[in-house]
């Protein structure tokens with residue numbers, strides 16, 4: 001694995017919706033879809049770098065789609081063109097895209113859409129549908145239009161698309177593989193419904209991270225095969241290995 005710690009230069013950092021931003025950084029990396037970087041744009045506080053998935057990677061530019069949550073991501077929103085940002089990565093296993101073929105459903109909740117753009121761009125011999133759920137405002141969906149056959153949107157507020165949860169509008173019927181990223185409660189529902197159709201589903205898991213490289217065990221996640229590190233063994237897991245209790 002090519003892993004490096006680099007200073008990248010910000011190309012742009014745009015506000016897409018209330019708390020969601022897309023930052024583009026100069027950097028030439030060999031990245032697998034679903035991998036992430038530990039990002040750092042402050043000297044001392046907060047102490048830990050923050051894990052953010054690769055949203056896109058093309059022509060020496062790496063993009064990240066991120067949501068302002070706490071101190072780390074709030075500082076990130078202040079970055080301007082030509083500012084420096086430290087990138088450690090690419091990290092994690094990523095999607096094994098060679099094994100993903102046929103009719104594919106991508107199911108996302110909120111900022112869980114972030115790792116899926118680069119993923120759909122890298123999938124080969126696939127017919128892809130996107131199911132994207134949001135609370136209220138939608139973002140990033142337009143970027144998928146040229147890579148997928150259908151886009152289905154839900155919002156909890158009813159402002160766009162179906163009013164309700166993305167899990168209400170998704171059925172695994174006719175899909176060969178499902179890729180999912182979002183809140184755990186949503187991913188568990190998707191794993192459960194996929195189980196009834198015996199459809200394989202891959203989930204991208206989130207844990208607080210300290211080192212990001214497998215050394216501190218701070219990101220441990222229970223799986224059918226014992227405790228695994230989300231940063232090193234994941235973040236992509238086979239859904240039924242993680243949501244063991246997702247009975248149909």
Ligand SMILES: Cc1cc2nc3c(=O)[nH]c(=O)nc-3n(C[C@H](O)[C@H](O)[C@H](O)COP(=O)(O)OP(=O)(O)OC[C@H]3O[C@@H](n4cnc5c(N)ncnc54)[C@H](O)[C@@H]3O)c2cc1C
Pocket residue numbers: 036046048049050051052053054064065066067068069070071072073074111114115205206207208209210218230235
């Ligand atoms: C693999 C992965 C990929 C991700 N990809 C994205 C993405 O593409 N876009 C996006 O918006 N978000 C993503 N996230 C979530 C993102 O990392 C968090 O939203 C971000 O770290 C919040 O940082 P903050 O400083 O703004 O928030 P805060 O809530 O202030 O701080 C969160 C940070 O505090 C520390 N922390 C807090 N509690 C604990 C604890 N109990 N144990 C250890 N450390 C703790 C950790 O460093 C944690 O990251 C991803 C997370 C993971 C694990």
Ligand code: FES
Pocket residue numbers: 208209210211212213214215216217218219220229230231232
């Ligand atoms: S964050 Fe340290 S082992 Fe995963």
